[in-house]
Every structure is written in structure tokens, then in C-alpha cells.
Amino acid sequence: MMRVDAAHALGTVGAVALDRHGNLAAGTSTGGMTNKRWGRVGDSPIIGAGTYADNRSCAVSGTGHGEFFIRATVARDICALVEYRNLAVKDAASKVVMETLVEMGARGGIIAVDGNGELALVFNTSGMFRGYILDSEEPVTAIFAQ
Ligand code: ASP
Secondary structure (H helix, E strand, O other): OOOOOHHHHOOOEEEEEEOOOOOEEEEEEOOOOOOOOOOOOOOOOOEOOOEEEOOOOEEEEEEEOHHHHHHOOHHHHHHHHHHHHOOOHHHHHHHHHHHHHHHHOOOEEEEEEEOOOOEEEEEOOOEEEEEEOOOOOOOEEEEEOO
8 A cells, every 4th residue: 555645645636537428527626725825716616727527528627836727728728629629638638738838837737538538647747646447447546757
């Protein structure tokens, strides 16, 4: 069993899912950023910023510098690239996380799934706790990029 120290046990938890009927869903829970100002609202509860799902494209949940995720409407932007430009969810996510966010100086990542069950787990940080399960396959978990 892997032990996780307390500092890493707290943080954002996001989930995306595709059900057997083709419905997509996303959810994100976070305590926000360390030392955040009282009353700050991050991107997690803002639909289109840190969280978004649409059966016509994909479901996205994000973690990272929320102010930038809000400005770039990260989750909705990824879905829009899938829907309107027909990008694969991985390519759409890479464009937004590795280009748009990086150009803004923002750090973070996303998990996403499209209507075909294609996944994107993309982050511009050294690691992101993540995992997925496909049908009856064994669950997969990872922290660092490789
Ligand atoms: N995105 C969250 C926020 O800005 C923080 C996080 O995901 O770590 O509130």
C-alpha cells in the first residue's frame, strides 16, 4: 500500500464518466488554492472553467491555477475543440493545457473522456494523481508523467 503524506492527501478531486447509454458527466471538488483569499471562488464550481460535460463532445474536470482556467474557459474550450473542430479529445486537451495555459503562465491539468471512451489525462506540471478504469479492465493509476 502506498502512503500519501498529509500535504498531498488534500486537494482537488475530479471525475469524468461515460455511461453505457453514451451520457457524459463531470464533477470537481476542491478546497481551492493554498493561502486563498476569503471568499475566493475558483474554477471548480464554474461550469465551463474547471468542469464541463456535453454529450456532443466530452466531459472535462480540471485542477490547477483556477483564475487562469476561468479566463481561458478551459473545460468548455476543450469540448468546443472536440465539437467544432473535430479534434481528438487528447489533442484538444493538449492544445489547451500545453499551449493556452502554458502561454498564460498557468499550471494544471485535466482529465477528460469523450463519447467513444477515449481518455485524455493531460497536465503541464511534473505530476498529477490520476487513475481510470475501462469496462472490465484493471484500474490504472499514476502520478508522474512517465
Ligand atoms: N483549481 C482549483 C482552484 O483554483 C485548485 C486546484 O485544483 O488545485 O480553486
